[in-house]
Amino acid sequence: MASAQAHNYTRADIDEGLLRYRASCIGCHGSDGSSVSGIDLGRGKFRRVSTDEELVDVILNGVPGTGMPPTFLTRPSAYTIVAFLRTMNDANERRTIAAQFGDAARGRTIFENKGGCIGCHRIRGQGGRAGPDLSEAGLTLRSIEVERAMLDPDADYPLASRPFRVLTKGGTAVRGALLNQDSYTIQIRDEHGNLRSFAKSDVRESGPVKSPMPSYRGRLDAQEMADIIAYLGSQRGVH
Ligand code: HEC
Numbered sequence: 001m002a003s004a005q006a007h008n009y010t011r012a013d014i015d016e017g018l019l020r021y022r023a024s025c026i027g028c029h030g031s032d033g034s035s036v037s038g039i040d041l042g043r044g045k046f047r048r049v050s051t052d053e054e055l056v057d058v059i060l061n062g063v064p065g066t067g068m069p070p071t072f073l074t075r076p077s078a079y080t081i082v083a084f085l086r087t088m089n090d091a092n093e094r095r096t097i098a099a100q101f102g103d104a105a106r107g108r109t110i111f112e113n114k115g116g117c118i119g120c121h122r123i124r125g126q127g128g129r130a131g132p133d134l135s136e137a138g139l140t141l142r143s144i145e146v147e148r149a150m151l152d153p154d155a156d157y158p159l160a161s162r163p164f165r166v167l168t169k170g171g172t173a174v175r176g177a178l179l180n181q182d183s184y185t186i187q188i189r190d191e192h193g194n195l196r197s198f199a200k201s202d203v204r205e206s207g208p209v210k211s212p213m214p215s216y217r218g219r220l221d222a223q224e225m226a227d228i229i230a231y232l233g234s235q236r237g238v239h
């Protein structure tokens, strides 16, 4: 597939293409790309096209006179779908849970029952408040980010947005947002909005507060996580 090498697609392109494929193509072409007879998108089996550029043209313009409709995407967005199609059957790619196809209805059941996610996350007004509202997860989070949040809730958090805790040698614990730290001092804004500065020599321990969200590694299998990813991908807010 010479044309696949001609473009250097990034991980982010492939992730975005997967979401776009789910949103615009999966209904007709199916989760493995082979639902339209004679065409197998993941294995490069097409009727008229072969290069990446030709694929982009078909995605944008459709095939007039057939069931293949035009789409209202920008050209760069169409390229992300091609990036995804080119890796659809790549075993390495499919090893990421986010690249597997989940079932949103099953995902909802797991979200609300076995996974216990609803205890901390709200979707359209229902659920707990310990974690962020996920009613728009399908618009704001890429599937790979949902996967990471489930596997590794403590990774990947910009330090500034995560509560920080200082425990002094005197036994005082203060929580707040980390503003600055250097070799000698730590400055945080505490929960009451006050600036607090600590000499490191007076501090017993300090660091980001661990996420209250448990890791689901080993608690949910890959298919269950893929189902939840599909469910959250379908949350696009209230219209
Ligand atoms: C409403 C159903 C429908 C949707 C939605 C749809 N397709 Fe298709 N697609 C078809 C049909 C039917 C064909 C076969 C056209 C023909 O008769 O040759 C086709 C053909 C194709 C082909 C082969 C073109 C060729 O002639 O070799 C590609 C590639 C393709 N679709 C990609 C996509 C992608 C990517 C998306 C999402 C952006 C998409 N399609 C959305 C129904 C659909």
Ligand code: HEC
Pocket: 111, 115, 116, 117, 118, 119, 120, 121, 130, 131, 132, 141, 145, 146, 149, 150, 153, 154, 210, 211, 212, 213, 214, 216, 228
């Ligand atoms: C005990 C409470 C709790 C449970 C249970 C929980 N979460 Fe979370 N989750 C959080 C909190 C709190 C955050 C905010 C970030 C942090 O502190 O890690 C979060 C963050 C997330 C994020 C990232 C949101 C963003 O905007 O970046 C996703 C996605 C997520 N959770 C999905 C899930 C799913 C799916 C489940 C169930 C399989 C689940 N959570 C279970 C508390 C929870």
